[in-house]
Amino acid sequence: MLGYPTSGTKVAVWASKENILPSSFELVEKLSGKTVYTSTDIKFFGAYGPFTKTARLNFSGFKETGEFFIRANGILSPLIIIGNDVYKGxxxxxxxxxxxxxxxxxxxxxxxxxxxxxxxxxxxxxxxxxxxxxxxxxxxxxxxxxxxxxxxxxxxxxxxxxxxxxxxxxxxxxxxxxxxxxxxxxxxxxxxxxxxxxxxxxxxxxxxxxxxxxxxxxxxxxxxxxxxxxxxxxxxxxxxxxxxxxxxxxxxxxxxxxxxxxxxxxxxxxxxxxxxxxxxxxxxxxxxxxxxxxxxxxxxxxxxxxxxxxxxxxxxxxxxxxxxxxxxxxxxxxxxxxxxxxxxxxxxxxxxxxxxxxxxxxxxxxxxxxxxxxxxxxxxxxxxxxxxxxxxxxxxxxxxxxxxxxxxxxxxxxxxxxxxxxxxxxxxxxxxxxxxxxxxxxxxxxxxxxxxxxxxxxxxxxxxxGTSMVYGLPDWGDTPKDPHSAFTHLKNYPIDGGLVDGPVYTNIYKGLIGITLANPDEYALFQSDLAVYHDDYGDYSTNEPxxxxxxxxxxxxxxxxxxxxxxx
Structure with a gap:
């Protein structure tokens, strides 16, 4: 995630392949490891895509700046940054x-x-x-x-x-x-x-x-x-x-x-x-x-x-x-x-x-x-x-x-x-x-x-x-590394800032001509009958900027x- 302004809407998504939902969650400060916010503001949902249970964890009430993780049921989220300059540049x-x-x-x-x-x-x-x-x-x-x-x-x-x-x-x-x-x-x-x-x-x-x-x-x-x-x-x-x-x-x-x-x-x-x-x-x-x-x-x-x-x-x-x-x-x-x-x-x-x-x-x-x-x-x-x-x-x-x-x-x-x-x-x-x-x-x-x-x-x-759809943004996150691009595939030139096509319905993907993945699918666990996304230059339907x-x-x-x- 790029992050959130201090006064902005801030919601994380819990998604599990098991029949598990959190009853509460907390924000943990990265630097100190201290818990700085605890909440039960959770909205529960059912199955979606590859997941059995899902929920929305709302921490909009937290107004402090800094770098944090969300912890729920003992599981830590990726890094979350809060501040009014998170989108700068x-x-x-x-x-x-x-x-x-x-x-x-x-x-x-x-x-x-x-x-x-x-x-x-x-x-x-x-x-x-x-x-x-x-x-x-x-x-x-x-x-x-x-x-x-x-x-x-x-x-x-x-x-x-x-x-x-x-x-x-x-x-x-x-x-x-x-x-x-x-x-x-x-x-x-x-x-x-x-x-x-x-x-x-x-x-x-x-x-x-x-x-x-x-x-x-x-x-x-x-x-x-x-x-x-x-x-x-x-x-x-x-x-x-x-x-x-x-x-x-x-x-x-x-x-x-x-x-x-x-x-x-x-x-x-x-x-x-x-x-x-x-x-x-x-x-x-x-x-x-x-x-x-x-x-x-x-x-x-x-x-x-x-x-x-x-x-x-x-x-x-x-x-x-x-x-x-x-x-x-x-x-x-x-x-x-x-x-x-x-x-x-x-x-x-x-x-x-x-x-x-x-x-x-x-x-x-x-x-x-x-x-x-x-x-x-x-x-x-x-x-x-x-x-x-x-x-x-x-x-x-x-x-x-x-x-x-x-x-x-x-x-x-x-x-x-x-x-x-x-x-x-x-x-x-x-x-x-x-x-x-x-x-x-x-x-x-x-x-x-x-x-x-x-x-x-x-x-x-x-x-x-769990991946950004923009090459290189944010630089600390999971972003496309193998897009359908001659610049990256032939010369390893970074295509900074390029927005890739994004996920498609699985039935569309299966009907397209000439798609062959070149490498094992790192997101295989997260594909579903609903939609697919591949970070693979062989997939021009989801990963072409x-x-x-x-x-x-x-x-x-x-x-x-x-x-x-x-x-x-």
Missing amino acids: AADFCLRYMRQQRSGFNPYLKDSCHTHDGYVLYGEKAGIKDSTHFNTSGGWHDASDYLQYSTTSANATYHLLMAYRDFPQVFGDEKQANGLDGKNGNADVLDEAKWGLDWLIKMHPKKNIMFNQLADDRDHIAMRIPKEDNQYGKGFERPLYFITGEPQQRGKFLNATNGTSSTAAKFSSAFNLGAVLFNNVDRAYAKQLAQKAKTAYHFALIKPGVTQTASVKSPYIYAEDNWVDDMELASVAQNFGKNKLNQKAIVNAFKYAEMEKITPWMQKDTAAHYQYYPFINLGHYELAKQSTKIDKQKIESYYKQGIEQVWSRAKDNAFYRGVPFIWCSNNLTVSFAIQCAWYRDLTGDESFSELEQANFDWLFGCNPW TMDGTASLIYLLAAKEAAAQPKK
Whole structure:
């Protein structure tokens, strides 16, 4: 666990394979070995996953700082740290992974890759011949593979911009814009967001041209360090998929694209927020972003609907199936930085908000891969802040309804787990924790604070496997050591700060193609018919780090660090 602020919610989970439950527990100071707190504040639960008996041990009433262990029935917990600086630097730590994911010039490798990108496919609608070259070098690799998606990159960029906007005080300046050591007068998170914005500009070079992805799953030929790839049949160039608003097929797989909105709206939102934040840094750049935001919004309206990614060799794509949440955010983002709000933009945003009040995965036990993306309705939060009291309350109620849907599943197990174990479940967990925090901040309602903290704690070790899901964080804890990553597997390069996919339903895991564990499963005792997680590079479903999930986590960690500091 990362730890707890002194005044925060603090709950540990007891889990046993035997029919045993504690009647009380105590906190033991690490340094002195003395018992400093005793409690019977225990909530009992039944079986969960591999465990027969479970319970929640609440020590929120303990307000002292220091390092402690929980002792219950003679068993000691892992180290628990309490203090208002427990989250300090965590968001900046995760920025290391974002820099390491850079395409073009990579500051971690101090080398360049993918400098010849790319050649156009499906560009006929804009009068572009197939194989025409556009300079789209840059951006971030998607995960441990090296293809690049506009939808995830735009969402990641927005989260980084939002983190700087909302919590500028938590970020440092230790890197130059190119990611190398040295201060440049800008917070490192803003530099990283600009890296994303620069690539989005390249992916939307003209008002009638926008690309949805760079490269495809032919990328997955083998693990390698990201030098220049030549498996696409055109030298070192990689394919650029033009957004047509219609299904696209390369090979035998056809996606279900039916519009231009989902990706283009994400572009527009990121550009509008970027324009505001860079206005006092680089006015010419801010003006360019503002113009790109307008053309991207118009592109989103060409054919209302969703744009999915394309695949060639495998059936796995980002099967995004919703788009009105993206249009809601893009509409309300038109008011960013304005003293007088554009009421038409707010009306449009409300229209879209009414079409999807609750992010659909929250109402379900399962979903397709990235079916409802992003995993949180960002537009609701921004719209609530621009709304009158009655309309604000309406939007807040949508967040509450979504939280209640998850809570209806979570309340019956000791981990308060209501997020489905679908692919990238950790990304959903981060997003859900953010939604709980936003609902609390907007309303002052603390009803879901323990649920919010449980989802945060899940990511850092309070889960059936007892492991953090973030590489190297905390440095004293059990964290991924053998992720599905070429950097670690081939070169033993640490991927500091990378959030891995997270556990999946066991039935999903058993149905995936090409998964073979390379080593004995160190978590074998904690696998179950419910869900599995493996710290093994052979498992791309649970242990592959993702760029967009990490960007969302950076926002969440920044929020936690800011909230932990006592108000002055």
